[in-house]
Amino acid sequence: MRKGLMIAKDAISNTGVGEGTFYLVLIAAGVMLIVSGLLIDAHGMAAAHPYAINLLDAATGFCFGIPVAGVVIREFTRRTRRRLRLTLSSFSWTTLIASLRSFRRGPQRS
Secondary structure, eight states: OHHHHHHHHHHHHHHOOHHHHHHHHHHHHHHHHHHHHHHHTTTTTTTHHHHHHHHHHHHHHHHHHHHHHHHHHHHHHHHOOOOOOOOHHHHHHHHHHHHHHHHHHOOOOO
């Protein structure tokens, strides 16, 4: 559990300032939509306007889903890029060492 929280913290800290601000605005809007939905339900207006409640639910899901998806996609891309960089780095060293060994042996005679 602790490792998952550290991964989430690192992923969130890797977002840019503008992107982080956008995500905070969306989350704040999502919280306001939840509160308004609870107030609508408490006043009994939810039964009279089911279509509006469904739109409210969809907007709330959007406000929470976009930040989560953005952070997850960014972290996935960052980890994939790092693995690819390590793979290419090890491939380059392997190729270099093999080339040096074949150069040291000299030309192959038939």
